[in-house]
Amino acid sequence: DGGITQSPKYLFRKEGQNVTLSCEQNLNHDAMYWYRQDPGQGLRLIYYSQIVNDFQKGDIAEGYSVSREKKESFPLTVTSAQKNPTAFYLCASSIEGLGGSGYTFGSGTRLTVV
């Protein structure tokens, strides 16, 4: 079955550590996205990529980095510069140019700083 796989489901980070969240899709979608979800704040866009080897900052990119070396993969690194990284992280993909109607989300990674 086609879909998006995020791993791990739960992740714990110590202060000062970088951690990488994995996102893989087999939907042959061009565009991929990373969102952060906090209680009461909805979804906030971190980074997005429309094509391999290209990506753009979203609304809250500070303290995060991404890469898009393959169409299927869009990993997110939460760096030590991100001061409040505890959140639920969602990866999504879409067929470019469909006005957001083709969004498919992964099941999310819950990151906790310990």
Next chain:
Amino acid sequence: QKEVEQDPGPLSVPEGAIVSLNCTYSNSAFQYFMWYRQYSRKGPELLMYTYSSGNKEDGRFTAQVDKSSKYISLFIRDSQPSDSATYLCAMTLGGSYIPTFGRGTSLIVHP
């Protein structure tokens, strides 16, 4: 003022009730409107997608868009406990594929 306003709830209804979930928005250029359902600790899933004004029905779900009032609604008929989830509205400008999301409304359907 946020571009998309959505009451976070929670909205608690008895099983079988008709549920009305709503969003208002300020940018009249939004053209595509979506509703996503998100179960606890899961990613959102697309429920309904509509373009411009009017109604769209899919089983127990009806999405309604009133562009003149900048108001969209999702109606759920014969609500079930399995409908208990957070419902997110989202909308995009024409030519953009980055949606603006509402904060989500938590719905609880009790038996």
